[in-house]
Amino acid sequence: MQDSKSNKRKGKIMNIEDFKKKEPFTIPENYFEQFADNMMNMLPKEQVKEQKKHRTIALPRIARYISYAAMLIMMFAIGYTLYNTNKTTQNITAEEHYEGEYIDEILNNYPIDDYTFYCYLTGNDIN
Amino acid sequence: MNDNEIVALLADKATREAAFSSIIKQYSQPLYWHIRRMVLSHDDANDLLQNTFLKAWSNIDKFRGESQISTWIHRIAVNETLTFLGKNKGEIVSxxxxxxxxxxxxxxxxxxxxxxxxxxxxxxxxxxxxxxxxxxxxxxxxxxxxxxxxxxxxxxxxxxxxxxxxxxxxxxxxxxxxx
Incomplete structure (x- = not known):
């Protein structure tokens, strides 16, 4: 029976329409049942394109007071540092000023004029 | 679920996955058999079917419902299959x-x-x-x-x-x- 059926499909009497009657390809068991689920798991998840909104977090009252105190301390520290820096600068300037005054005083009181200074530099005798 | 319903669900990101799952369930069998008869091997057909749906998913934003879902998904499957056959020309049949x-x-x-x-x-x-x-x-x-x-x-x-x-x-x- 199988042979006669097979022979009918050979040669000129074989009509290509006959091949529609039987599916020669097979698939693994439960292939289609599992395919959809497997496929869905394979899909790359869509990236959330919306950027996260910045939220303002309401601090508890005590935390607010602490932050105010911290700000005040910081402002005081900055002010103190700036004050000390200015004071040091002023001292240096005062010292420089003092030294300048001392030299001027010596020069003014020292009995030397331009001619004497010239003679001193050239090695000539004043007299 | 008809095409119009699926297209409407695809447009909304909240329902997109469910709509796409429906497409997979509806078209996986006819597309598989189409690809299988072209490439003959089950493993190759399976890979190409997966690639077809992955490509469809990655291009889902471009699908506006101007063509039928069937036409759109078949085109992707045909392109995937022809690309595969082109790459493996000598190996399958020459x-x-x-x-x-x-x-x-x-x-x-x-x-x-x-x-x-x-x-x-x-x-x-x-x-x-x-x-x-x-x-x-x-x-x-x-x-x-x-x-x-x-x-x-x-x-x-x-x-x-x-x-x-x-x-x-x-x-x-x-x-x-x-x-």
Whole structure:
């Protein structure tokens, strides 16, 4: 029976329409049942394109007071540092000023004029 | 779920996955069999089917519902299959492949239960030029209308009819020669 059926499909009497009657390809068991689920798991998840909104977090009252105190301390520290820096600068300037005054005083009181200074530099005798 | 309902669900990101799952369930079988008859191996058909849906998912934003879902998804499957066949031209079948070799390969395939005539018939199909093979597969196995095939392959109905007629003649001739 199988042979006669097979022979009918050979040669000129074989009509290509006959091949529609039987599916020669097979698939693994439960292939289609599992395919959809497997496929869905394979899909790359869509990236959330919306950027996260910045939220303002309401601090508890005590935390607010602490932050105010911290700000005040910081402002005081900055002010103190700036004050000390200015004071040091002023001292240096005062010292420089003092030294300048001392030299001027010596020069003014020292009995030397331009001619004497010239003679001193050239090695000539004043007299 | 009809096309319009699916398109509406695809537009909303919250329901997109559910809509796509529905597409997979609806089209995985016909697309699988279409691809399988083109590439013959189950593993290759499975890979190509997965690639088809992955590509469809990655291009889901571009799908506006202007064409039918069926046409859109078939086009992707056809492109994937043709790309695969182009890349593996020499490996699956070439003009140098001895007659009967593809049938032998099929008969030793775990997922093939046909007889020699079935194997030779599929060898005859696989020896057709790619476009003729596509047209023959869609018309003969899927019994799709020429108008539908025309939309998928972007080819005129007249050209498709001629292509199918030529394919049938070539297959019949090949089978006669193998007799």
């Amino acid at each position: 003009i140098d492949t001895p007659e009967g070799e593809i049938a032998n390969r099929l008969e030793s395939d775990t997922y093939f239960c046909g007889d020699r005539a079935d194997a030779l018939f599929n060898e005859a199909i696989s020896r057709l030029p790619e476009k003729q093979r596509l047209v023959f597969t869609m018309k003969y196995f899927r019994e799709m209308k020429y108008e539908e095939i025309s939309q998928i392959l972007d080819t005129s109905v007249g050209a498709l009819k001629a292509s199918y007629h030529l394919a049938v003649k070539k297959i019949e001739k090949y089978l006669e020669e193998q007799d």
